[in-house]
Every structure is written in structure tokens, then in C-alpha cells.
Amino acid sequence: MDFVESILKDSRVPYREYRCNSPSPIWLTSGNQLMSSYRALSRFATVDRHYRGWHAHHVVEAQDLERLGVASKFPPYEEQLTVLLPHAAHIQRVNSVLRNQAPKYAAMPAADLLAAYAAAYSLMGNYCGGGEQRIQAELMAVVRAIFRWAGLV
Secondary structure (H helix, E strand, O other): OOHHHHHHHHHOOOEEEOOOOOOOOOEEEOOOOEEEEHHHHHHHHHHOOOOOOOEEEEOOOHHHHHHOOOHHHOOOHHHOEEEEEOHHHHHHHHHHHHHHHOOOOOOOOHHHHHHHHHHHHOOOOOOOOOOHHHHHHHHHHHHHHHHHHOOOO
């Protein structure tokens, strides 16, 4: 079992394999979110016409793993868990809120960083048709699973 699937199992987010032309597994959650490694979703977003222009977003960003001193516990950047987001949701919502709540070079305890992710993911809306609350709950369950993997909670 790869890292992405291990985190999904630990998060208890219901998921199944998304049938597509990807050589790597892509998972579809019950909230209609596509999750996989950065490498798989980045490639997928360039070849599937329905997702062209979407972004693979690290559910917990690599810079935050470094900030917390746990980056060495995780696979390389390309293999970390990501969710496929529309451009505007990624740049204008998630990244802008994260940078406001958790500036890149600020030292922050894990609890404060967890709160920053909760604030960012509370603004996701119903971008994939799975329901705003379910989408937010899934993303936060994955964040908490990643924090557990790191030994932070």
C-alpha cells in the first residue's frame, strides 16, 4: 500500500479507485474529491479534458512539514498526498488563507497550523458537488491523519 492510500485509510474517509487512464491510482472520495500523489494528479490534470487547468494541491504543504520539523518522515514531494482543485479554489482561497493564517517563515505550533488549515478548508465550498460540509470534513480528516503520521497529534 502506498503513502497516499495509507493516509486515506487512516483518515477513515470513504474512497474508491477512480477509473481513468492514469497509470497511477487516483482515488475518488465519497465527497467527490480526487486524491492521489502530486505526480499522478499533476499528470492527470494535463491529459483529462475535464480537469485541464486544475491544480494538484498538497493537503498539508511540504513547507509546513518542514516548518514542523517532520519532513523526513514523509515521501518525496512528488509522492505526497494531494487533492485536485480548480485554479481559483487553490490560489484565491486555500493558498491566500494559508499564507494569511500561517505566513511561510513564521514558527508555529502544530495546533495553530491545524487551525490555519481548518480556516482555509472552510472556504472550499462545493467545488466538486460532494457537499460543502463533507468536502471540508474530508480534507480535515486527511490533515489530521497526516499530523498523526508525523507524530504531532
